[in-house]
Amino acid sequence: MSFIEKNLENITGAIQNSVFSETIAKKDGFLQRLDPRTKIVCFILFLLAVNLSVNLYFIISVYIFLLIFAGISKISLKFFITRVWLFLPFFTGIIALPAIFNFFTPGKPLLTLINNPQQHFFIAVTQNGLLTALFLLTRVATSVSLGILLVLTTPWIRLLKALDRLHAPQILIIMTMMTYRYIFVLLETVNSMFLARKSRMVGRFTQWENRHLVSSALGTLFGKTQVLSEEIYQAMLSRGYRNKIYILSDFSLTILDFWSIVATTAIIFGLFLIWRTQ
């Protein structure tokens, strides 16, 4: 199996498992029982608090609360933590790395890497630098965890409907809905195209031939996508669409939703009061 085919198969499988199966969203946990609109409001409050705070302990405390929420929502903590921290060093870590050195963030040196006293030159990891990097990492990790928690505990379609009810831009919602609906159809088309090619292949292809086949497959897929989008638009027109989409939602707020917003506000203010002197 070629590199491309293997990747395509893996991507299809990953999308099917993570987006379409919604196994965690179907569990009977705490966050799953909340109205999606409540969850969005609570998570935005947490997000604002985390990103406006200048206190590291405050951010770490919010992260601990998120771990508790994940636990009571029947999400495996190992899965939840690794999902965030496995990729964080590759993205945010690279951005944060230069900040730990004295030439970006001066301060008390903790570890001197190069020292040349004659030329008054040294490279060291500073306390302030480490603190700045730690700030960035914890802030990003907590924000990403909030997003993941929201997506894992809410079926996609309910999440999009909730965003619509909260007046998020409609073009964003329609585009996400359509992507969600057709990504699998298109992935299956790509898989079939490669399978059809494989059934007619004899021997090994050179790299140039492989590149040529991939680029022509991309062109074909683009053409198919255009035809598909045109027909979908016609199907929408046929059933009354006039450039404005209406979404019927069956949301209902319960007392649990009310208390969740109260609790979120209380947690944020409580943590702020606890850590304000630090």
Next chain:
Amino acid sequence: MIHNNSKINKKNPPILEFDKVGYKYQNFAALSDITFSVHEGEKIVLLGANGSGKSTLLKIIDGLVFADKGTYKAFGEIINQKYFDIEKKSYDFRSKIGFVFQDSDVQLFSSTVFDEVVFAPLHMGFDKNEILQKTKSAMQMMGIEHLSKRAPYRLSGGEKKRVAIASVLSYSPAVWLFDEPTSGLDPRSQSRLIDFIFELNSMNNTVITATHNLSIVQDIADRVIVLSENHKIVADDIPEKILSDSDLLKKYNLIHEHIHRHRGKTHEHIHTHHLIHKH
């Protein structure tokens, strides 16, 4: 040939009228010199080989594409791009004509079956109670209530077709357009669909079906319009006459010569499926 069906009341004016309609798709003719009319309650099959323009003709009927030449009138009004600028007229037209596309994946663009069926009544401005009642009754009629929360992509071909039909049934149009309705369906689903089309017509709905599947023509039509590969109407008559005219069917690529071995002898005959019948 001249269409002559005594069952249809022709005292009333036709609901759809085509007068010398032509349509080009990127400089290639898709339809040429199309003239015919449709009366309320007719059950018509548009018969033609692949690429003869059947689907384009259905799209013109549904006001999805517009004629380059000639005029198309529906319910007494000329249908063109301008017609749809008026919101009330647009809703009125859309609520009268329903289109079941050949590829159900095209038609089922919503994320769940419920959202799919509710789409049309929701976008045609019905009030909430009516929307829910129409959606429920369409889902019940097609037996898909249990699929309500399922994603359309996870359904079988037959289930997808039933959802596609329910998505049109939810606003009860008077004119139904089916594009190759039996393609990709198993025999049981095909048979259910034919029964449904028959039932629709018995309630005085007008049904126009584009197909090249001769085996279903007699069941779903009391009039057949044949399109040639030159995108013109070449015949318009009752199914019995069209289906028994093997020269016509052969000429317009609807049947073909078939050679096979049978009881030890090789022989040649015309290959067609329309003679298969049930009792």
